[in-house]
Amino acid sequence: MSARLEKSIDWGISGSRERIFVSSAFGCHYHCTYCYLKRMKVEGVQAYFKKEELLEGLRRKGIFVPGRQGSLITIGCFTECLDEGNRKTTMDMIAYFLRQGNYVQISTKKRISREDMSFIAGNIQYDNQMNLYVSLPTLSFARELEPDVDSPEMRVENLKGKREYGIHTCLYIKPVLEGITIKDAKRYAQLVNTYQVPAVVGELLDPTGKDTGNKGREKYIGNVCMTEHQSNDCDQLTRYLGKYTRVYRNSDDMIKQMREGWNNNESVCITNGRS
Numbered sequence: 001m002s003a004r005l006e007k008s009i010d011w012g013i014s015g016s017r018e019r020i021f022v023s024s025a026f027g028c029h030y031h032c033t034y035c036y037l038k039r040m041k042v043e044g045v046q047a048y049f050k051k052e053e054l055l056e057g058l059r060r061k062g063i064f065v066p067g068r069q070g071s072l073i074t075i076g077c078f079t080e081c082l083d084e085g086n087r088k089t090t091m092d093m094i095a096y097f098l099r100q101g102n103y104v105q106i107s108t109k110k111r112i113s114r115e116d117m118s119f120i121a122g123n124i125q126y127d128n129q130m131n132l133y134v135s136l137p138t139l140s141f142a143r144e145l146e147p148d149v150d151s152p153e154m155r156v157e158n159l160k161g162k163r164e165y166g167i168h169t170c171l172y173i174k175p176v177l178e179g180i181t182i183k184d185a186k187r188y189a190q191l192v193n194t195y196q197v198p199a200v201v202g203e204l205l206d207p208t209g210k211d212t213g214n215k216g217r218e219k220y221i222g223n224v225c226m227t228e229h230q231s232n233d234c235d236q237l238t239r240y241l242g243k244y245t246r247v248y249r250n251s252d253d254m255i256k257q258m259r260e261g262w263n264n265n266e267s268v269c270i271t272n273g274r275s
Helices: 003-012 051-061 087-100 114-121 152-165 181-195 232-241 251-260
Strands: 013-015 019-022 025-028 044-048 072-075 104-108 130-135 168-173 199-201 205-207 217-221 224-228
Touching (some): 003 013, 072 251, 087 114, 104 251, 130 251, 152 168, 168 181, 168 251, 199 232
Parallel strands (some): 019 072, 072 104, 104 130, 168 199
Antiparallel strands (some): 013 019, 025 044, 217 224
C-alpha cells in the first residue's frame, strides 16, 4: 500500500457506519488561532487527497452504508474543505455521496461561488439532503483570530443557500470562544432572522490528553478523541438564539430530526440536557 493511500485511509476517511468523516486534505494553512489541528501538532497542509484515493479508502474501511437512512457524511473535519488545493475533490465527493442518497454536511469558512452552489444543487436528490454550515465563531474579532480565511461578510453570503439554491443552510457558531463569541449575540440573532436559518452552537474541542485543566465531555471527531470544553457562554448563547430559531449543540442532531420529520416553522432549542 502506498504511503499516500495509507494516509488517505487513516485521515481522509474515518468514523463509523453511522457517521463517516471525509477530509479532502489533511491539515490547513489558514492559521485560525483556536484550531484543534495545532494541538494535534499539524502545521500546514500535510497532504491533498484525490477522489480515487478517498473512494478506495472508503472501500477498504468497509463502513459506508448508502441511502437516506445510511451513513451521515461529514466533510471537512481535518481541513478547510474548500481551499483551492482541494476544492475540486471536495465537490466531487459531495456529488458522489448525494447521488448515493446519503445526507451530507459540510462546514466552511470560505465563500462558495455561484458555480459551486449550482453544482451542489444539481446533485441533490431530496429536500434537506445537503447541509451547508457557515462557520462564524466570531464576527467582531475575525481579523485577529482568523487572519487568513474569508471575511465574515463574505461567508455570510453563503447563508443565502436555501433561498437561492435550495441548499439547507445553517449558521455554525462552533467553537464558542469564551468571552469573545458571546459579544456578537445580537448580530447572530439578526443573521438567523434575516436568512431564516437554524444555528449550531458548540464548545471548543481539544485532543484528549492535552493539559487544558478542563473536565469536559469526550467525543470522537473522525478517529481522534477530543475533549469538549464546558462553557457558560455556550449555554447562554444557545438559550438566547433559541428565542429566534432552532438551535443545536451538535450538527448531527439536526440530521436526526430531519430523518424523524420536523415542522420547519417550529422553534426548538436542543441543549443535550444542559440548562
